Amino acid sequence: KKKSVLVVGGAGYIGSHMVRQLVEAKWNVVILDNLSTGSRQLVHGGQLVQGRLGDVGLLDQLFSDHDVAAVMHFAAFSQVGESVDQPLKYYRNNLAETINLLDAMVRHRVLRFIFSSTAAVYGEPEAIPITENHPRQPTNPYGNTKLAVERMLADCDAAFGLKYAALRYFNAAGADPSGEIGEMHDPETHLIPIVLKAASGHINNIQVFGTDYPTTDGTCIRDYVHVNDLAQAHLLALNALFDGGASAVYNLGSSSGYSVKEVIRIAERVTGKKIPVVEGPRRLGDPAVLVASSEKIKNRLGWVPVYDDLEKIIRTAWNWHLKQIS
Ligand code: UDP
Numbered sequence: 001k002k003k004s005v006l007v008v009g010g011a012g013y014i015g016s017h018m019v020r021q022l023v024e025a026k027w028n029v030v031i032l033d034n035l036s037t038g039s040r041q042l043v044h045g046g047q048l049v050q051g052r053l054g055d056v057g058l059l060d061q062l063f064s065d066h067d068v069a070a071v072m073h074f075a076a077f078s079q080v081g082e083s084v085d086q087p088l089k090y091y092r093n094n095l096a097e098t099i100n101l102l103d104a105m106v107r108h109r110v111l112r113f114i115f116s117s118t119a120a121v122y123g124e125p126e127a128i129p130i131t132e133n134h135p136r137q138p139t140n141p142y143g144n145t146k147l148a149v150e151r152m153l154a155d156c157d158a159a160f161g162l163k164y165a166a167l168r169y170f171n172a173a174g175a176d177p178s179g180e181i182g183e184m185h186d187p188e189t190h191l192i193p194i195v196l197k198a199a200s201g202h203i204n205n206i207q208v209f210g211t212d213y214p215t216t217d218g219t220c221i222r223d224y225v226h227v228n229d230l231a232q233a234h235l236l237a238l239n240a241l242f243d244g245g246a247s248a249v250y251n252l253g254s255s256s257g258y259s260v261k262e263v264i265r266i267a268e269r270v271t272g273k274k275i276p277v278v279e280g281p282r283r284l285g286d287p288a289v290l291v292a293s294s295e296k297i298k299n300r301l302g303w304v305p306v307y308d309d310l311e312k313i314i315r316t317a318w319n320w321h322l323k324q325i326s
Pocket of ligand 1: 080286
């Protein structure tokens, strides 16, 4: 049997870009996805198994049928606001289901794991840029579930020798330049896809959440990182585990921050459209500034992001958006 990577959530936004790179790197890829937020449309390659992480029988069958060398886990709910209103939905999916997955891995002696974590584990930052040892004080259930999994992973390493990389994403954005896969959430809550919908006239305007933050133009500053650069970092982290590397936690960001108004201005330049803006109140739980230090993964694993400015990132998102609406 050829060795496989099991990609849980491989039919989602980031997972589908990961699958593409694994296939390019000649890995045999098995995707487990319940298609609750993912889509068949995003699966180009790999073998899709539609099912739930809660289905222990299915997990046993997957690990018996395939020679799984490592697991990558992208299957989580990720909307902060929703997690505040429906915390148990988040604990069930993001935490309890991950317990099932790790339990099956340990039973089948699959001991390499790459985990999608988040900048939300830091909460309100005490210093910018944020390094990996910044205190973890999530301010919402979503961040709590991700931090709980990180802690569970450390405990599983100590108990079972499970080797893992937890990758704390800042703002994932952009799409594969092929235009075949990209961001597709329903409802869409992320800034860049919403801005592009406003540019193409699919919505009337973009509402800016808060213009009274202590930043240069009063709007929130975020660190946008291209989804293919994220996927590349996962491959490096995976290879480091195969080389016998220790478990590690890494930030993934571009190390530069853009305000919401700057994002809109750059999107206007990329699309050539005037984007109608409405200024609204702050969104609950939004820190003013989130910018990563990604020096650790650059230094240790040689990660080199290709999409080093926001215009390049938005260009790929616009390419995907135009294909979606045509
Ligand atoms: N944002 C906004 N209007 C929108 C969606 C987002 O002003 O319709 C702002 C949001 O307040 C934040 C930034 O854009 O400061 C990025 O938000 P997003 O939801 O894309 O990512 P998050 O930072 O929450 O992970």
